[in-house]
Amino acid sequence: VIEIHPLAGIGEVGAAVDLASLLGESAGRGGLTPFAPGDVIVVTQKVVSKSEDRWRDLGSVVAGPEALRLAGITGKDSRFIQAVLDESAEVLRAAPNVLIARHRHGFVMANAGVDRSNVGPARQDLVLLLPEDPDRSAARLHARMGVAIVISDSVGRPWRNGVTAIALGASGLPSLLDKRGELDREGRRLEVTQVALADLLASAAALAMGEAAEGIPAVLVRGCAWTDVLPAAAARLVRPLAEDLFR
């Protein structure tokens, strides 16, 4: 049995906060410590970014010509678009109220993951960036807490309505589970050979997180088995552009 436990009482996260302590205390209050093999804490990008003070003040951003051009297409604030461009490797799509870009780490997301929502009336001109290096952020939490970590975010997708979740960062687990060479029950080679374990964990966690209104920014997933597999960072989940036959 796999269990998904919400980590309650995280509250507002500021840069002064020690996120590893917050998460550990919440797990302790929930009777979930000590951690067991196969435990994974999934924590949203938003609280990790806040704990790393990844705010950017649009008041100090000057929009360049490309940001101004995209503002004309999207109807979005040109300074916000400049902040997105500063995080991006490529803009994939601009349309009224839509800007889809590839973050420099390879994540294809609305606004390259730069977030203007959920900031609060007093901070209207601040945007929240992704962690500088989400795998490193996950590795730091993993080292502090002694439990595997996934940093998750919501993403839209081609061909499908609604968001699911992906892993931006991970540590202590095999983000990509490689089954190449294994055989199925009838002895045929498996066709599906690589499983995006960290993305599955992010999506499972999203079931318990609900949306921002409920305010559950982290969960503990317990009982997920991956035996004798080397850990791999979430960067392994980003498909090299040259190999991307789905595009």
Next chain:
Amino acid sequence: VIEIHPLAGIGEVGAAVDLASLLGESAGRGGLTPFAPGDVIVVTQKVVSKSEDRWRDLGSVVAGPEALRLAGITGKDSRFIQAVLDESAEVLRAAPNVLIARHRHGFVMANAGVDRSNVGPARQDLVLLLPEDPDRSAARLHARMGVAIVISDSVGRPWRNGVTAIALGASGLPSLLDKRGELDREGRRLEVTQVALADLLASAAALAMGEAAEGIPAVLVRGCAWTDVLPAAAARLVRPLAEDLFR
């Protein structure tokens, strides 16, 4: 807490099998009955297709010119490709050993979901098609069992390595959770307004299913809350082509 319980002992599923009974008996043996509100059984497409006898014999398939052309590109059996084309609305990509197509129901998948693996030595020339109408298959199981149903399958994705899972069919739950108009904690309108609940359930279930070698074709997800929301079929998750800004 959300729990994901493997449904053990399903065994080989043939067309003579009553899948609803099999699933119900397995849940009973696991002490999971009676079902509770918020329970969802996630069952793989493969066993649903087998229970509906969705085999097609390649021996009776004649490859047309387009199948022959794509066989030259992909190196796959031209009769297999014809079977894929017969299920597809459009071929998106053909490359050595790769054929990505949009199933007539809108699912973009390798081989349009037509499956040659896991068939067994005695049935080498049989392929397994998706259920004729996966939402209807889910509705039938739901009506028989009195528990919400998701029919899942593994899919590759643009930009990301490894497979995750999506819902091909669903009944008794809101496949797409629409939060438009809701506010977050600070009173701002939510930016993420539609959540692909049935796809999240399929991915969560995949954590407990492992791959074919382990042979867990169904799980019970317990404790997932969606209050006061009308059910919606998985067809709601297929994005109309004209609205697809991610492509």
